[in-house]
Amino acid sequence: MTTGTLTPYRSDMRAGRDGFGQLLRAEWTKFRTVRGWVIGMMAAVLVTVALGLLASSGHAVCNGQACNLSVPTGPGGEAVTDSFYFVRQPLAGSGSITVRVASLSGGNTSHNPGGPATAGLQPWAKAGIIIKENTRPGSAYAAMVVTGSHGVRMQYNYTGDTAGLAGVVSRASPRWLRLTRSGDTITGYESANGSAWTKVGTVRLSGLSPVVQTGLFVSSPAYRQVTSQRLLGTGAVIGPTLATAVFDHLSLHGTQTGGAWHGSLIGGGASGAYPVQGGGYHRAGGRFTVSGSGDIAPAVAGAGDPGQTIEHSLAGAFAGLIVLVVVAAMFITAEYQRGLIRTTLAASPRRGRVLAAKAIVIGAVTFVAGLAAAAAAVLLGGRVLRGNGILVYPVTPLTEVRVVAGTAALLAIAAVLALAIGAILRRSAAAVAAVIVVIVLPYILAVPHVMPVAAAQWLLRITPAAGFAIQQSLPQYPQVSNAYTPSSGYYPLAPWAGFAVLCGYAALALGLDIFLLRRRDA
Amino acid sequence: MSQAPYANWVSMREALHAEWTKLRTAPGTLWLLVAVVALTAALSAAAAAAATCPSAGCGQDPAKISLTGIYLGQAVVAVLAVLAISGEYSTGMIRTTLAAMPRRTTVLAAKAAILTGLVLTAGTIAVLGSVLAGRLILPGHGFTSAHGYLPLSLGDGPVLRAAAGSVLYLALIALLSLGAATTVRDSAAAIGIVLGLLYLFPIIAAVVTDQHLQRHLQQIGPMSAGLAVQATTGLSSLPLSPWAGLGVLAAWAAAALLGGGLLLRLRDA
Numbered sequence: 001m002t003t004g005t006l007t008p009y010r011s012d013m014r015a016g017r018d019g020f021g022q023l024l025r026a027e028w029t030k031f032r033t034v035r036g037w038v039i040g041m042m043a044a045v046l047v048t049v050a051l052g053l054l055a056s057s058g059h060a061v062c063n064g065q066a067c068n069l070s071v072p073t074g075p076g077g078e079a080v081t082d083s084f085y086f087v088r089q090p091l092a093g094s095g096s097i098t099v100r101v102a103s104l105s106g107g108n109t110s111h112n113p114g115g116p117a118t119a120g121l122q123p124w125a126k127a128g129i130i131i132k133e134n135t136r137p138g139s140a141y142a143a144m145v146v147t148g149s150h151g152v153r154m155q156y157n158y159t160g161d162t163a164g165l166a167g168v169v170s171r172a173s174p175r176w177l178r179l180t181r182s183g184d185t186i187t188g189y190e191s192a193n194g195s196a197w198t199k200v201g202t203v204r205l206s207g208l209s210p211v212v213q214t215g216l217f218v219s220s221p222a223y224r225q226v227t228s229q230r231l232l233g234t235g236a237v238i239g240p241t242l243a244t245a246v247f248d249h250l251s252l253h254g255t256q257t258g259g260a261w262h263g264s265l266i267g268g269g270a271s272g273a274y275p276v277q278g279g280g281y282h283r284a285g286g287r288f289t290v291s292g293s294g295d296i297a298p299a300v301a302g303a304g305d306p307g308q309t310i311e312h313s314l315a316g317a318f319a320g321l322i323v324l325v326v327v328a329a330m331f332i333t334a335e336y337q338r339g340l341i342r343t344t345l346a347a348s349p350r351r352g353r354v355l356a357a358k359a360i361v362i363g364a365v366t367f368v369a370g371l372a373a374a375a376a377a378v379l380l381g382g383r384v385l386r387g388n389g390i391l392v393y394p395v396t397p398l399t400e401v402r403v404v405a406g407t408a409a410l411l412a413i414a415a416v417l418a419l420a421i422g423a424i425l426r427r428s429a430a431a432v433a434a435v436i437v438v439i440v441l442p443y444i445l446a447v448p449h450v451m452p453v454a455a456a457q458w459l460l461r462i463t464p465a466a467g468f469a470i471q472q473s474l475p476q477y478p479q480v481s482n483a484y485t486p487s488s489g490y491y492p493l494a495p496w497a498g499f500a501v502l503c504g505y506a507a508l509a510l511g512l513d514i515f516l517l518r519r520r521d522a
Numbered sequence: 523m524s525q526a527p528y529a530n531w532v533s534m535r536e537a538l539h540a541e542w543t544k545l546r547t548a549p550g551t552l553w554l555l556v557a558v559v560a561l562t563a564a565l566s567a568a569a570a571a572a573a574t575c576p577s578a579g580c581g582q583d584p585a586k587i588s589l590t591g592i593y594l595g596q597a598v599v600a601v602l603a604v605l606a607i608s609g610e611y612s613t614g615m616i617r618t619t620l621a622a623m624p625r626r627t628t629v630l631a632a633k634a635a636i637l638t639g640l641v642l643t644a645g646t647i648a649v650l651g652s653v654l655a656g657r658l659i660l661p662g663h664g665f666t667s668a669h670g671y672l673p674l675s676l677g678d679g680p681v682l683r684a685a686a687g688s689v690l691y692l693a694l695i696a697l698l699s700l701g702a703a704t705t706v707r708d709s710a711a712a713i714g715i716v717l718g719l720l721y722l723f724p725i726i727a728a729v730v731t732d733q734h735l736q737r738h739l740q741q742i743g744p745m746s747a748g749l750a751v752q753a754t755t756g757l758s759s760l761p762l763s764p765w766a767g768l769g770v771l772a773a774w775a776a777a778a779l780l781g782g783g784l785l786l787r788l789r790d791a
Binding site for chain 2: 051054055056057058308312315319322323325329330337390429430432433436437441444445450452454458487
């Protein structure tokens with residue numbers, strides 16, 4: 001009798017897959033089936049938007065009445081200040097303008113009741129020659145200028161700034177400046193004697209009209225002095241200043257020259273955000289004495305400014321962050337508390353992958369929630385601010401996307417950090433407290449003036465709170481005097497550098513965590 | 523019948539003994555108390571080392587600077603207080619506790635008393651360390667008699683108020699956290715609520731554009747109001763007086779404990 005060989009039993013169930021996709025799906029299922037966590041995510045979105053709206057409420061007050069301010073935008077779409085006194089005439093096609101600056105002096109204006117007694121010549125008072133698209137504030141330009149204490153500069157389109165000869169201009173040591181236009185290209189030259197010329201820079205102003213305005217200009221930025229640093233906010237005196245420059249040896253070469261010089265005030269006026277005090281010019285033979293106020297520069301936010309940045313409406317992100325940190329820490333500590341971690345690790349023995357899947361799920365969920373919250377807060381908050389007559393500094397669409405998506409990414413990385421610290425400590429209370437303290441406390445110590453500015457800036461460099469730099473929408477410009485402190489919204493690190501610091505902490509914590517998870521019993 | 527007060531007294535004494543034993547033998551307590559002292563004193567010393575007073579009338583408050591560490595120490599105190607009750611909920615110990623001690627209010631009162639005692643002790647050491655750091659470091663950074671500053675001394679009335687007030691502040695933070703944790707039971711949620719209450723008010727107050735709203739937020743925020751007790755200069759510009767500020771925090775703590783106590787009585791454990 002022959003029998004077939006006994007075949008071992010084989011289940012006809014298909015073998016389970018243990019790919020990374022499966023792991024992600026498992027973690028996502030764990031997340032979405034805990035009602036409290038899903039509610040927590042929605043609560044985080046709601047508090048972020050609600051507190052953003054609260055921060056944006058309130059009316060602007062200018063001289064006891066509601067004001068309606070506006071700010072021009074430059075060719076790059078950024079907010080600029082563009083007010084100065086201009087002695088000009090049209091220039092058609094290619095040509096050049098040359099002048100000698102014999103002196104530059106200045107101080108605060110006499111009719112400035114709120115201002116300081118003696119402001120003196122502002123370091124960034126400017127006198128020089130300019131080629132400008134038209135007289136509309138915010139239009140494209142290139143200029144060669146002598147400044148109060150930063151030497152000769154070639155400046156263009158508000159943000160561009162190239163240094164030339166250093167030193168202070170005076171009758172004994174005048175400065176010669178020249179701008180030449182050839183098509184879209186403008187080249188700036190300087191000279192100490194009018195015969196030996198040095199090129200300072202060349203810029204291309206694409207799309208420059210055939211007929212532009214050129215001539216002499218003088219500007220002198222508003223005087224700012226921080227008068228008090230209280231627990232909250234900063235008191236400041238801000239007032240207009242006036243600079244006066246003497247020019248001679250003015251010559252203009254081009255296809256159509258010989259027109260008359262017209263003096264006019266550009267920008268300023270009642271709707272300007274920056275105090276400006278008139279100006280004028282006087283001509284005696286070949287000698288022009290021009291006085292001007294204001295500045296041709298990118299806009300900066302600071303003490304005494306009536307405007308708000310777009311990230312002002314994102315203050316609620318701190319509340320959202322605290323809720324998200326709680327949820328993210330519980331996402332792992334709840335497994336330890338309930339013993340589910342042993343099932344999880346039995347089902348997927350490669351522990352590092354479990355943690356990676358958890359980090360991806362919580363990071364992605366937080367990013368989506370954060371994106372919805374930040375977009376809603378910026379859109380609605382900006383609308384409320386503008387509706388109340390508060391100036392919101394315009395920024396380029398790219399910057400706006402960076403601020404909104406960056407806030408969402410900041411929340412996502414903070415959640416991953418909370419997850420990692422939760423897995424290291426295995427205790428939710430300690431993990432939540434640790435993450436909130438390292439991210440929120442440095443901001444509290446830095447922004448409402450608890451610590452001195454220098455110490456506050458160090459805190460915002462080395463702690464995970466550096467990540468908030470990604471919300472800064474107005475850059476810091478060396479060619480604009482301002483108190484660039486955390487309390488006026490300026491972080492010591494560049495946006496992406498600050499964000500990288502936070503990411504570094506999260507990566508470090510995750511790495512330590514994977515190491516510990518492999519070594520420790522669950 | 524005449525024994526009832528005696529029985530109450532005995533049960534309170536036993537409850538205190540039980541809570542003391544539980545808290546003393548919990549693994550984290552000692553480390554958290556050490557952390558309160560170390561972190562508070564370290565941040566205070568760092569703040570004192572970072573402060574400068576370049577000229578007379580620099581408008582800074584040396585007592586406040588040398589007590590900066592309280593901003594950090596309070597977070598550790600909150601963790602300690604939250605764990606005192608949430609730890610029992612997470613392990614199920616609370617059911618044993620309440621079976622042995624059915625008077626739930628007594629249990630909470632005993633917990634609050636033991637916790638207050640521990641935090642007052644650690645807080646006193648932390649504050650003394652901070653004031654000592656300020657006394658040693660600040661004169662080297664321009665806080666000299668030439669600039670109108672005497673070395674910090676607890677014999678000075680306002681400085682003593684700031685120091686003693688900071689110790690009381692930490693104790694009230696512990697009670698607020700205990701109340702919040704009794705209310706929500708879960709430790710992560712409780713610590714999130716407490717730190718949110720403490721840290722969010724100053725951030726929101728710093729960004730609101732409405733001056734009146736800003737002042738009100740400073741007056742009702744438990745941290746911004748409570749830390750008014752640290753001020754020794756410029757009292758007239760404060761949103762509320764030092765002791766009134768501590769009173770606001772005490773009201774928060776009382777409300778949290780009352781809410782927690784009520785829920786403890788009403789809910790199943």
